[in-house]
Amino acid sequence: MKLAIDANRLLSEIEALAAISEADPPAVTRILFTATDLKARAWLRQLCEAAGLAVRQDAVGNIFARWSGSDPAAPAVGTGSHIDAIPNAGKYDGVVGVLGGLEAIRALQRSGFRPKNSIELVMFTSEEPTRFGIGCLGSRLLSGSLSADAARKLTDSDGESLDDVRRKAGMRGELEDVKLPPGYYKAFAELHIEQGPLLERERIPLGIVTKIAAPASGRISLEGAGGHAGAVLMPDRRDALCAASELILAIEKAARASGSTDTVATVGMCDVFPGAINSIPSRVRLSVDIRDTDLARRDSVMQTVEAAAQKIAAHRQVVIQISITNADAPADCDPAVIEALSKSCEEHGLKFLPMISRAYHDSLFMSRIAPTAMLFIPCEKGYSHRPDEYSSIEDIARGTTVLAETLARLSA
Numbered sequence: 001m002k003l004a005i006d007a008n009r010l011l012s013e014i015e016a017l018a019a020i021s022e023a024d025p026p027a028v029t030r031i032l033f034t035a036t037d038l039k040a041r042a043w044l045r046q047l048c049e050a051a052g053l054a055v056r057q058d059a060v061g062n063i064f065a066r067w068s069g070s071d072p073a074a075p076a077v078g079t080g081s082h083i084d085a086i087p088n089a090g091k092y093d094g095v096v097g098v099l100g101g102l103e104a105i106r107a108l109q110r111s112g113f114r115p116k117n118s119i120e121l122v123m124f125t126s127e128e129p130t131r132f133g134i135g136c137l138g139s140r141l142l143s144g145s146l147s148a149d150a151a152r153k154l155t156d157s158d159g160e161s162l163d164d165v166r167r168k169a170g171m172r173g174e175l176e177d178v179k180l181p182p183g184y185y186k187a188f189a190e191l192h193i194e195q196g197p198l199l200e201r202e203r204i205p206l207g208i209v210t211k212i213a214a215p216a217s218g219r220i221s222l223e224g225a226g227g228h229a230g231a232v233l234m235p236d237r238r239d240a241l242c243a244a245s246e247l248i249l250a251i252e253k254a255a256r257a258s259g260s261t262d263t264v265a266t267v268g269m270c271d272v273f274p275g276a277i278n279s280i281p282s283r284v285r286l287s288v289d290i291r292d293t294d295l296a297r298r299d300s301v302m303q304t305v306e307a308a309a310q311k312i313a314a315h316r317q318v319v320i321q322i323s324i325t326n327a328d329a330p331a332d333c334d335p336a337v338i339e340a341l342s343k344s345c346e347e348h349g350l351k352f353l354p355m356i357s358r359a360y361h362d363s364l365f366m367s368r369i370a371p372t373a374m375l376f377i378p379c380e381k382g383y384s385h386r387p388d389e390y391s392s393i394e395d396i397a398r399g400t401t402v403l404a405e406t407l408a409r410l411s412a
C-alpha cells in the first residue's frame with residue numbers, strides 16, 4: 001500500500017502536546033485529571049474530530065476515536081497508548097502511540113483505503129501510576145482486570161477518591177460501564193518507544209514485541225530482637241538485618257537460577273529499625289519486585305524465595321512475613337498480530353527485531369481481551385521517563401507507516 005506519513009505535521013503535534021505541561025521545557029509533566037491533563041485531552045479530542053473520527057469517552061476518561069468501517073457491527077481494530085506523563089518526563093513515552101496512531105489513520109484515509117472493520121484509536125487513562133498509585137488504570141478497567149469496586153477505593157495523596165476526582169474532571173457515567181463487552185476488538189496494536197537501548201545498539205529501526213513481562217511485587221517484614229551493640233553477645237542475637245541480608249541474596253540467587261535471563265528480581269528498599277550505630281536491628285522492611293515473561297517460572301521463583309525465607313527465619317529465629325501486593329500475569333503477544341506487523345515491516349523493506357517488553361504497558365491488559373502485539377521504535381540511549389528522552393521523527397514516521405499498514409491488514 002502507498003502510504004504517505006505527514007511527518008512534519010506529526011512532529012508539530014508532538015511538540016504542541018509537549019507544550020501542554022506543568023514542567024518547564026524540555027521536561028513534560030501531565031498528571032491525571034489536573035487542569036493540564038484536561039487541556040491535553042480536549043486538544044486531542046479536537047484533533048480526532050478534525051480527522052472525521054467519532055469520539056466518545058468512558059467514565060474513567062479513556063477516549064475512543066473511531067473511523068467507521070464498511071461493516072460497523074464487526075469488531076474494531078484498535079490502536080493507541082497514553083498521554084499522561086510522570087513528573088519531569090519526556091515528550092515521547094505514550095504520545096508516539098497516540099499521535100502516531102492518529103496519523104496512521106489519517107494516512108490510511110488519504111491513501112483511499114476503506115476499512116471493513118472499524119479502526120479505533122484509544123487514549124488510555126493514567127498508564128502511569130502517579131496519582132492513584134496504580135499503573136494502567138484505564139486499560140485495567142476496560143479489560144476487567146480491575147473491578148469498579150476496587151477502583152472506587154483508590155485515593156490520591158490528598159485523600160480524594162478516584163470517583164470524586166473523575167466526576168469533578170467531568171467524566172460521566174458509572175465505573176461499572178468501563179469494561180468492554182467480549183469481542184469488542186478484533187485485534188489491538190500499540191506503537192511505543194522502546195525505553196531501552198537494544199534497537200539503537202543493533203541499528204535496527206523496529207522491534208516487534210512477542211512477550212510483555214510483568215512484576216510480582218510486595219513487601220517483606222522481618223522481626224528479630226534489638227539490643228545493645230556491645231552487651232548482646234553473638235550467640236544470643238536475633239539480628240533482623242543479618243536475616244534480611246541473607247534473604248536479599250537468596251532472592252538474587254533464585255532469579256539467577258531460574259534458567260532464563262528473562263527472570264529479574266530486585267530489592268530496592270530497605271528500612272532498618274531503630275537505625276542506630278550501637279543498636280542491633282530489631283525490625284527490617286524490604287520491598288521485592290520479581291519480573292518474568294513466564295508466569296509459571298515467576299511463581300516458582302517466588303516459591304523458592306518463600307522457602308528460603310522459612311529456612312532463614314528458623315535458623316536465625318526471626319519472624320519473616322512476605323505480602324505480595326501486586327502480581328499481574330505476563331502476556332504473550334498474539335501470533336496473528338505479530339504476523340501482521342512483521343509482514344508490514346517486510347512490505348516497506350524495514351528490518352525488525354523480535355523483542356520482549358520489560359516495562360509495563362496498556363497492551364499487557366489489552367492482551368487479556370483482544371489479540372494484541374506491540375511495535376517498538378528506538379529511543380536515544382534507551383533514555384525514558386526523563387526530559388532528554390528522544391526519538392527521531394524518521395523513526396517515529398517509520399513506526400507510524402508500519403502501524404498504518406498493520407491496521408489496514410487487520411481491518412481489510
Ligand SMILES: [Zn+2]
Nearest residue numbers: 082093094127
Ligand atoms: Zn508508556
